[in-house]
Amino acid sequence: MASERTKRRSNAARMNAQRLFIAIDLPDEIAESLAALDPHYRGLIFSAPSQIHLTLAFFATVDPTTANLLKEKLAAISFRAFFLPVMGLGTFSKNRMPHILWIGVGHAHPHLFQLHKRVNEAALACNLPIEERAWTPHFTIARGRGISPSLMQSFLKKHRDYDAGMIHVEEFYLLLTSANRSLSLNRFIWQSHG
Secondary structure (H helix, E strand, C coil): CCCHHHHHHHHHHHHHCEEEEEEEECCHHHHHHHHCCCCCCCCEEECCHHHCEEEEEEEEEECHHHHHHHHHHHHCCCCCCEEEEEECEEEEEECCEEEEEEECECCCCHHHHHHHHHHHHHHHHCCCCCCCCCCCCCEEEEEECCCCHHHHHHHHHHHCCCEEEEEEECCCEEEEECCCCCCCCEEEEEECCC
């Protein structure tokens, strides 16, 4: 059985742990155009434009020492800037209910997938777990909280082919996020120099 001191150390480490994610940001004008799609349906909560991003990796608990090592590993990633279309709405469902409304990034972007691979390699070098399921790159623009599937389908039918334009990806970010989903505040703590 673990001693009281071991339990206290473990609890202290958990309290210092940070929720981090690595992301590509959207230009303000594109994020604002996506927020303007909000139909104000009950049960569909659109993200604030400043919170819309494409997640390359997410880590639920990272201690400060590992976070610093991760910054070093991310800084070693070199990549050429690339263009990425922001287009095509879709949803992810949970228990057959629309849960996430997203906008995609077109088809087969090798530069994006290469960057994702390098970010995962940096995470593994820090002994951080990576997602094992297939990665579907997207920008989450809203969350469903009990919205009817038929209402969501009606919205998608109208906006499925929405084209928000093209972004120039020159950098990515490491962000600290709140564990409180209702606040969903993200703070930039590191930026690549691509």
